[in-house]
Amino acid sequence: MAKCNPSEPQRGIDAKVSELRQLLMTAKDLDEVSEYFHNVLVADESFMVSGARASNPRLLMALQAVLETVAPGGQLGTPFMIRLEHHSFCHGYSTWGRGHAVFFYFEQLDLGFCSYARSLSSAEVSFLRFSLTSGAGAGTWANASGQRGNA
Secondary structure, three states: OOOOOOOHHHHHHHHHHHHHHHHHHHOOOHHHHHHHHHHHHHOOHHHHOOOEEOOOHHHHHHHHHHHHHHOOOOOEOOOEEEEEHHHOEEEEEEEEOOEEEEEEEEOOOOEEEEEEEOOOOOOEEEEEEEEEOOOOOOOOOEEEEEEEEEO
């Protein structure tokens, strides 16, 4: 049986997702992670069409816990989530209260990222790196670290 070689766009996506994974694990400035995700991956049309709609209830529970730390009292809207099976990687968008959250998550690392802005015109954006680890209390799923910055 012949081995299937990935297409050129797929190899490019593979490299970009790998770079994002490394950046998420090592970056001290989370703004770098956000910029790479938006300026390199989201800007690549082949990335934007390379996944399939998905749901991940565990990720959504963690996302709620993470967002609660930066904007207490919000409620997660209906999320739009895409999963790239080959990378065990999800990314998406949702509202939180009146604000907006963009997120992604590497399943094998159990590590994710979220950016949150109180409005689309807000210059202040919160960046959060989180891990989906079961906490001591029921319903506690996320350990988060983050920073605020100006968009």
